[in-house]
């Protein structure tokens with residue numbers, strides 16, 4: 001082998017090793033300096049083919065200087081002539097330069113006439129396969145434009161912890177696929193539904209909430225009708241815990257009375273909600289965690305019918321009016337279907353925060369995510385059982401995200417609960433005097449119907 005060839009091979013090998021090491025040691029800078037420019041060039045260069053393959057092009061008539069077959073001459077050959085004429089060509093949507101993101105890249109496109117962002121959502125999977133990326137998400141920041149965000153690998157396979165949020169009623173529970181923190185903020189989205197099959201990560205998320213809320217001046221209340229196995233270990237930080245049907249009826253009664261009392265308080269102070277009261281007289285916010293929602297509605301025998309009707313009404317009232325008076329719901333459940341009764345459907349309508357973990361049946365995903373973009377449902381159904389804690393999250397802005405909670409073991413949650421046990425206000429203290437309030441149930445009904 002000539003010396004120069006050997007030298008070249010050695011240099012190439014060194015470069016490859018150096019690039020590999022760089023990629024392993026600092027993936028982010030490697031991506032920005034090496035990976036992204038190459039990707040951007042190949043995406044731009046291959047866009048016509050990809051757009052054509054994914055059915056995102058349109059035919060347009062253009063003037064072109066082309067060959068046209070002319071007359072057949074006597075020798076039998078066809079005489080061809082070049083001339084200008086109108087031909088139909090495939091036009092691709094105009095693509096801006098792809099921009100690097102933490103886990104891939106994002107690019108803005110101009111829609112062609114007659115196209116809507118949904119055309120791109122439907123082609124998202126095709127685009128992802130054509131580009132060899134994990135997923136492509138479509139959004140439309142303004143009319144006539146779509147933004148495609150490609151993530152190269154699933155960023156949710158491993159999520160690192162983020163620093164805790166120190167704002168009241170705001171908890172960073174995980175990370176979104178976009179790399180941003182996944183924040184549950186009860187003050188913007190007061191009530192949440194958290195659905196998922198067993199082992200999908202529902203309790204993990206509740207644990208994350210307990211860890212986040214335990215150090216805050218917030219009263220925590222638990223409903224755990226599966227014998228209290230989930231929440232009993234945290235009872236030292238809970239102000240109240242119901243583990244039987246009778247207890248849950250009593251506790252819901254208290255919550256409704258508490259809400260009425262707070263309503264009266266706000267009314268006398270001329271405040272529209274709890275947050276307009278001066279801090280000195282403002283009562284403590286209450287976060288209600290429900291472990292298995294269906295247990296509150298399922299009937300073991302006929303004698304429970306009245307209790308269930310009461311539970312259902314009380315829970316719905318808390319959901320309807322709790323927001324203004326600092327009572328927030330976080331309901332977990334395997335099934336949140338209408339088969340549990342009309343109460344659940346009404347409750348669902350009040351919960352604007354939706355979290356759908358891996359589910360067994362597509363129906364639960366539909367029930368939880370409602371009338372969101374169908375792509376959200378597809379994404380929810382595609383959650384693998386190897387990644388518990390991955391969920392589709394939707395809240396008020398109408399956007400949905402794929403996200404994963406941080407892993408929070410029961411021990412960690414228990415530790416937090418014990419550490420902040422002295423912050424747990426006694427339930428009797430919180431509800432002192434509320435049952436003698438001058439506002440009564442008929443006032444409430446009137447208010448709800450107003």
Ligand SMILES: Nc1ncnc2c1ncn2[C@@H]1O[C@H](COP(=O)(O)OP(=O)(O)O)[C@@H](O)[C@H]1O
Nearest residue numbers: 197198199200201202203204388389405406407
């Ligand atoms: N975000 C997560 N990251 C890693 N492991 C998780 C995560 N969420 C849940 N797990 C694990 O998955 C298993 C099931 O979670 P769990 O919250 O108990 O599910 P569920 O309450 O839905 O039945 C647990 O062993 C838990 O440690």
Ligand SMILES: [Mg+2]
Nearest residue numbers: 199202203230
């Ligand atoms: Mg559980």
